[in-house]
Amino acid sequence: xxxxxxxxxxxxxxxxxxxxxxxxxxxxxxxxxxxxxxxxxxxxxxxxxxxxxxxxxxxxxxxxxxxxxxxxxxxxxxxxxxxxxxxxxxxxxxxxxxxxxxxxxxxxxxxxxxxxxxxxxxxxxxxxxxxxxxxxxxxxxxxxxxxxxxxxxxxxxxxxxxxxxxxxxxxxxxxxxxxxxxxxxxxxxxxxxxxxxxxxxxxxxxxxxxxxxxxxxxxxxxxxxxxxxxxxxxxxxxxxxxxxxxxxxxxxxxxxxxxxxxxxxxxxxxxxxxxxxxxxxxxxxxxxxxxxxxxxxxxxxxxxxxxxxxxxxxxxxxxxxxxxxxxxxxxxxxxxxxxxxxxxxxxxxxxxxxxxxxxxxxxxxxxxxxxxxxxxxxxxxxxxxxxxxxxxxxxxxxxxxxxxxxxxxxxxxxxxxxxxxxxxxxxxxxxxxxxxxxxxxxxxxxxxxxxxxxxxxxxxxxxxxxxxxxxxxxxxxxxxxxxxxxxxxxxxxxxxxxxxxxxxxxxxxxxxxxxxxxxxxxxxxxxxxxxxxxxxxxxxxxxxxxxxxxxxxxxxxxxxxxxxxxxxxxxxxxxxxxxxxxxxxxxxxxxxxxxxxxxxxxxxxxxxxxxxxxxxxxxxxxxxxxxxxxxxxxxxxxxxxxxxxxxxxxxxxxxxxxxxxxxxxxxxxxxxxxxxxxxxxxxxxx
Numbered sequence: 187x188x189x190x191x192x193x194x195x196x197x198x199x200x201x202x203x204x205x206x207x208x209x210x211x212x213x214x215x216x217x218x219x220x221x222x223x224x225x226x227x228x229x230x231x232x233x234x235x236x237x238x239x240x241x242x243x244x245x246x247x248x249x250x251x252x253x254x255x256x257x258x259x260x261x262x263x264x265x266x267x268x269x270x271x272x273x274x275x276x277x278x279x280x281x282x283x284x285x286x287x288x289x290x291x292x293x294x295x296x297x298x299x300x301x302x303x304x305x306x307x308x309x310x311x312x313x314x315x316x317x318x319x320x321x322x323x324x325x326x327x328x329x330x331x332x333x334x335x336x337x338x339x340x341x342x343x344x345x346x347x348x349x350x351x352x353x354x355x356x357x358x359x360x361x362x363x364x365x366x367x368x369x370x371x372x373x374x375x376x377x378x379x380x381x382x383x384x385x386x387x388x389x390x391x392x393x394x395x396x397x398x399x400x401x402x403x404x405x406x407x408x409x410x411x412x413x414x415x416x417x418x419x420x421x422x423x424x425x426x427x428x429x430x431x432x433x434x435x436x437x438x439x440x441x442x443x444x445x446x447x448x449x450x451x452x453x454x455x456x457x458x459x460x461x462x463x464x465x466x467x468x469x470x471x472x473x474x475x476x477x478x479x480x481x482x483x484x485x486x487x488x489x490x491x492x493x494x495x496x497x498x499x500x501x502x503x504x505x506x507x508x509x510x511x512x513x514x515x516x517x518x519x520x521x522x523x524x525x526x527x528x529x530x531x532x533x534x535x536x537x538x539x540x541x542x543x544x545x546x547x548x549x550x551x552x553x554x555x556x557x558x559x560x561x562x563x564x565x566x567x568x569x570x571x572x573x574x575x576x577x578x579x580x581x582x583x584x585x586x587x588x589x590x591x592x593x594x595x596x597x598x599x600x601x602x603x604x605x606x607x608x609x610x611x612x613x614x615x616x617x618x619x620x621x622x623x624x625x626x627x628x629x630x631x632x633x634x635x636x637x638x639x640x641x642x643x644x645x646x647x648x649x650x651x652x653x654x655x656x657x658x659x660x661x662x663x664x665x666x667x668x669x670x671x672x673x674x675x676x677x678x679x680x681x682x683x684x685x686x687x688x689x690x691x692x693x694x695x696x697x698x699x700x701x702x703x704x705x706x707x708x709x710x711x712x713x714x715x716x717x718x719x720x721x722x723x724x725x726x727x728x729x730x731x732x733x734x735x736x737x738x739x740x741x742x743x744x745x746x747x748x749x750x751x752x753x754x755x756x757x758x759x760x761x762x763x764x765x766x767x768x769x770x771x772x773x774x775x776x777x778x779x780x781x782x783x784x785x786x787x788x789x790x791x792x793x794x795x796x797x798x799x800x801x802x803x804x805x806x807x808x809x810x811x812x813x814x815x816x817x818x819x820x821x822x823x824x825x826x827x828x829x830x831x832x833x834x835x836x837x838x839x840x841x842x843x844x845x846x847x848x849x850x851x852x853x854x855x856x857x858x859x860x861x862x863x864x865x866x867x868x869x870x871x872x
Contacts, residue, residue: 190247194233200226205257206267209250209279213689216275218246221264223515225255242477246279261518262525269492278612281455281475281489291469292317292326294339294386299375300347300368301382303330303339310497317389317468334364336400336422337385340378341365390463397423441465443506443541446490447548449556453477453568456556457490460548463504472552474559488513491533495526503527508536508545569746570613576747577693580739581732583719587693588612592754593653593706594697595625595645596762602770605649606762609691610754619689622765623649643705646696651709657690658713691718697755699724699738700731707733723755778804782828789816793825804829 205225209218222228232239232247239247258264272280293306297313305323310316330341340347342357342365350356350369360367368378400423407416445460454476461469473493481489487509495503503526512535513519523531536542574586590610597603609619625645694710696702703722710718721739722731728748729738741748778800779790796814797803803811803825811822 190233190236190250193250193252195229195253200229200255201257202226203257204259204261204264205255206264206271207253207255208271208275208277209246210252210254211249212251215689216271216277217250218277218279219268219271219275221261221268223261223264225257229253229255242279249279261515262521265492265518265522269496272492273496281477281481281486290323290326292330292389294382296379296382296386300340300378303334303341303382303385315386316502317386317463331364332425333385333388334359335425337381337388338364338366339382339385340368342369389468441506442504443508444494444504445508445536445541445545445548446487446494446510447545447552448483448486448490448510449549449552450477450483450486451556454556454559455486456552456559457486458548458552458555459490459494460544460551461504462544470551472555474555482514483511484513487511488519491519491523495523499526500528503531505530506532506534508534508541510535510545510549570750573613573746573750576741576745577750580730580741580747581693581719581721583693585692587691587719589689589691590693590695590754591653591691592695592697592758593646593649594755594758594762595642595649596759596766598766598770602766603645604762604766604769605645606758606765607649607653608754608758608761610750610757613750615757620761621653622761623652624769625649642698643701646698646702647705647709650694650696650706651713654710654713654715657715693719693721695751695754695758696720696722697725697758698722699729703731703733723751728752778829779825782825784821785825789814789821792816800829 202224204221204223206219206221207225207229208216211217220228232243232253236244236248256267258267271277290305290307291310293304294315294317295302295304295313296315297311305326306314306316334341338359341359342350346357347369350360350367354370356365356367356370356372359365360370360372366373366378366381368375373381400419404416404419404423407413407419441462442464443462445462447458449456449458454474456472456474458472459470460467461471473490475486475489491507491509491513503523505527507523512533516533520531520533523533536545571586574588577583578586588611592608592610594606595603596606603625605623605625607621607623609616611619625648694706696706699722703720706722707720710716710720720733723729724731724738727740728743729740730748730751731738741751779785779793792814793803793811794800797806806826808819808822808826811817811825812819817825
């Protein structure tokens, strides 16, 4: 635990101006990002007597080992830079909002020649118009099914569209009138785009004018005694009204607003957002966060607004944002929102009327979301803390292992031996730090063994040694172990982020029993690593093995610590198996051209396309190979030498007739992607 007085800036060194500051730990990792109207006043609050600080703030300043800052011109710039840094560094002591699920949107791909209506999840794409989010994908499909009667916009995939254009026959929706069939030319691209824009206008809330226009057309058709057309328009109006009924009317027709509500306790906070467009609730979403810093309701609102609109612009930012409490100060946040929208945004607390009543509904949803989240053990902060404390007590560690790394070996009867490294921080998986290894039988330049066969102990020794040799190399490169090194000189990259292996764990877990643990410990002893604990989790009885101990540690079956170790071990096993299968499938699909050094996938496909098969390529001269675009003489000589040295494939046999096929079949892209199951292999994966 660090003493904040050791890295406290000197008096007068901190500027009295707006800016953003970063706290870093002893490994130069950013652990907290904040902004301030006055950097001098704000940072002075962190260097008070520790007893007077909030417990979470005290934990942060004692974990940190340095502080640095960047001066900006305005508070709006500070808000934007704070959001950028939180996204970039993912500091462990900042509020982190986690989507409780990936919400589906109704999307219209206006960036295509023939716009398509579809369900989309994930990151938003440029040129696509989004509506939602919706609670369920089926709700989107029901709405679209009703509206396609009036707005027969394309809904098919690119493959179906191209196939229909090639054959000249539309899909089923084209035959039943729910698609205008632009694929076969029933409607021009311009008219189809206008249809898609009308669809977007209706979904955006401009419903009244469109319905009135249809009603006038229906009346005119009836007056002209075109009863079939009038009946069709009547059914269209009914379909649109049914689609509108799926979105509850809550506010005036011209209201575009987002309502944000919070439910919080000492440890966590749940956020719920209702998106109201055209007076109707068009979508709902929610997040849950751990309160790892001392924050007020206004601070949580500010973080939620940053999370919600940080990547948005234009109409995606509504005219009104209604919140339970205002950030302090509110002017920079309001100016930042207006900048993203391109016009004024009203950020306020509703006091009375329909908006206040709707805010109470959103608040009840937030409270229910927090209660539901509390029932999920894996995401419960208290449960994770208890699990880490139980592990520390069982393994006799000085403190809770905030970073755990787990290693597993996977192979198929000794072939394709690989290893995985997964990382858990604060009891949660940190997938960006996962790593995978190919077992080579060497550590650095030293050949240890041949790297093949079922020798999990040697494999474990190699992967642990390689991981910590990289750790030592990174530390020596940054100068962290030098006697006189300034924090600025210890940065591993220009932006100050540690490199891949520069951050050590407090606990290493290996998948296995006493032999694997002994191998891991021996590798660390050889490198002089004596401040990282090691243990192994054996699958048979879920025993925890420690180095130099004859008997295992047996944790109770109901132990939260055992649950966490099992999750870590199972994740490492899953990650290793996935890599081993991918590597094996790639080997099964390998051909003679894969052995040619420096020959990439594009040029391999060009060679096969030019000659038709590997057999014809093998018989070609160097001059003929040079005729392929992108192939020079030196490369052609390498290809010819590699194919001449490779044994020709055995002749193919037609299993139905017994006929030997003389000519080698052309290698197509589909054949190159054939599943590895085409080669039968029996064995046991580990």
